[in-house]
Amino acid sequence: MSASTPEARQTCIRDCHALVPDASGVLTLARHQDILIQGSRISEIRPTGAPLAPGVEVLEGQRMIAMPGLINTHAHVSMVIFRGLAEDVSIERWFNDFIWPLESNLTDADVYWGAMLGLIEMIEGGITTVADHYFSMDEVARAVEGAGTRAHLGSTAFSSRGYQELARTASFAERWKGGAEGRITTCMAPHAPYTCDDGLLRACVGHATRLGVGIHIHAAEDMNQTLASVNRRGRTPIQVLQDTGVLGVPTLIAHGGGLLPQDIELLVRHRAHVGIAHAPKTSLKLGMGLAPVRALRKAGIPVGLATDGAVSSNTLDLFEALRLLALTQKHDALDSEVMPLAEVLDIATRGSAAALGMGDRLGTLAPGYQADIVLVDTRGTHWQPLHDPMAGLVYSARASDVHTVMVDGRLLLRDRQLLTIDKERVLAEVASGMERLAQRVPGSRIQHYRP
Numbered sequence: 001m002s003a004s005t006p007e008a009r010q011t012c013i014r015d016c017h018a019l020v021p022d023a024s025g026v027l028t029l030a031r032h033q034d035i036l037i038q039g040s041r042i043s044e045i046r047p048t049g050a051p052l053a054p055g056v057e058v059l060e061g062q063r064m065i066a067m068p069g070l071i072n073t074h075a076h077v078s079m080v081i082f083r084g085l086a087e088d089v090s091i092e093r094w095f096n097d098f099i100w101p102l103e104s105n106l107t108d109a110d111v112y113w114g115a116m117l118g119l120i121e122m123i124e125g126g127i128t129t130v131a132d133h134y135f136s137m138d139e140v141a142r143a144v145e146g147a148g149t150r151a152h153l154g155s156t157a158f159s160s161r162g163y164q165e166l167a168r169t170a171s172f173a174e175r176w177k178g179g180a181e182g183r184i185t186t187c188m189a190p191h192a193p194y195t196c197d198d199g200l201l202r203a204c205v206g207h208a209t210r211l212g213v214g215i216h217i218h219a220a221e222d223m224n225q226t227l228a229s230v231n232r233r234g235r236t237p238i239q240v241l242q243d244t245g246v247l248g249v250p251t252l253i254a255h256g257g258g259l260l261p262q263d264i265e266l267l268v269r270h271r272a273h274v275g276i277a278h279a280p281k282t283s284l285k286l287g288m289g290l291a292p293v294r295a296l297r298k299a300g301i302p303v304g305l306a307t308d309g310a311v312s313s314n315t316l317d318l319f320e321a322l323r324l325l326a327l328t329q330k331h332d333a334l335d336s337e338v339m340p341l342a343e344v345l346d347i348a349t350r351g352s353a354a355a356l357g358m359g360d361r362l363g364t365l366a367p368g369y370q371a372d373i374v375l376v377d378t379r380g381t382h383w384q385p386l387h388d389p390m391a392g393l394v395y396s397a398r399a400s401d402v403h404t405v406m407v408d409g410r411l412l413l414r415d416r417q418l419l420t421i422d423k424e425r426v427l428a429e430v431a432s433g434m435e436r437l438a439q440r441v442p443g444s445r446i447q448h449y450r451p
Helices: 077-082 091-105 108-124 138-147 159-176 198-211 223-233 237-243 261-267 280-285 293-298 318-333 341-355 388-394 423-430
Strands: 010-020 027-038 041-049 057-060 064-068 070-075 125-135 150-157 185-192 216-219 251-253 275-280 301-305 372-379 402-407 410-414
Touching: 010 341, 010 372, 010 388, 027 064, 027 341, 027 402, 064 070, 064 341, 064 388, 070 275, 070 301, 070 341, 077 091, 077 108, 077 125, 077 138, 091 108, 108 125, 108 150, 108 223, 108 410, 108 423, 125 138, 125 402, 138 150, 138 159, 138 185, 150 159, 150 216, 159 185, 185 293, 185 301, 198 216, 198 237, 198 318, 216 237, 216 293, 223 237, 237 251, 237 261, 261 293, 280 318, 293 301, 293 318, 301 318, 301 341, 318 341, 318 388, 341 388
Parallel strands: 010 057, 010 064, 070 125, 125 150, 150 185, 185 216, 216 251, 251 275, 275 301
Antiparallel strands: 010 027, 027 041, 064 372, 372 402, 402 410
């Protein structure tokens, strides 16, 4: 095999501190380690000092923490182009007066350049995988393909757009399944039980089963939605998912701020292939209520970390989200000892991978796992003195501390320099559409929000 082929590429991240599970499975920091990478996978993690074979590319890791690439379990990446346009409003006004009118302006090109901008932000912040739920998803897939990242993509479907739209959603899932050299996985993406009737949800299940993919859906986002569903349909949103067969296929549920105890009991029956995407900043900003993270984890239901879209969270920064996760759970429990460092980092890495059904290949630094690795620079003043690097990751780290990012062993960012995207062109393309995209035309709305 030629040494130039990706499978033959050998890399060593030398003398880093590696975030790895210990013998009991708890995340810990192994100091002064070499991470050896063969092609797209980690081949060995060992103490620094052993000689390297000739031809191995070396990335110096001194004063760096190596961690699994962060996984953003729920986002609307292209919505970065609307950042800052829906502030200090209720969730009803957020949808009806701002977002759904603004989204009536979208073209395929807008979605592409928005996706590229969002991917830049995520790469620079150490996010290597994103679960994206949006429109014009062929454009998003093209952006992911070019950027070199990993993505789980679904094309949004509403009942109001009819079954023809659903057929396009399924066609996208089939067309891009396994795309970008296997870095793209796909799913069916019905928007939510409050915008999709039972018939459409059942049809989504049929397509998902036929294609061998899962479903990514918003559900029980807040308690008002849950109560409205009970009043209108006699069932909670999670019961709707059960009754329509959604929970019978791999399912990623976004938010879950309105989950009731009986919903958790129902989810337990499907925990082998159901995950929750928790976006604490959006939950706080829109007053939606937090997902019951501790109860879900106690029940064995995977919980992953998410940013949601930048119109509700303002950033695609998972370091910010993991810090909010820790703080809000402590506040919610009125107990400073809940959600310790190792658990927060576990949710952001292994938990997020499990929520996407990818825990066998992502979210862990260990031999055989994909080489999706981030190096975090600990030399900043805000890290000093560095008594506890894991505390630094949770409570001190900034997205701007990300030094190096690789996916499948391929470098996307090195020494803070993007290697796969022309950042200046992306910024210029996005800026050129700002005035048009910010217009809210009276009566122009893609949907109407009614919980």
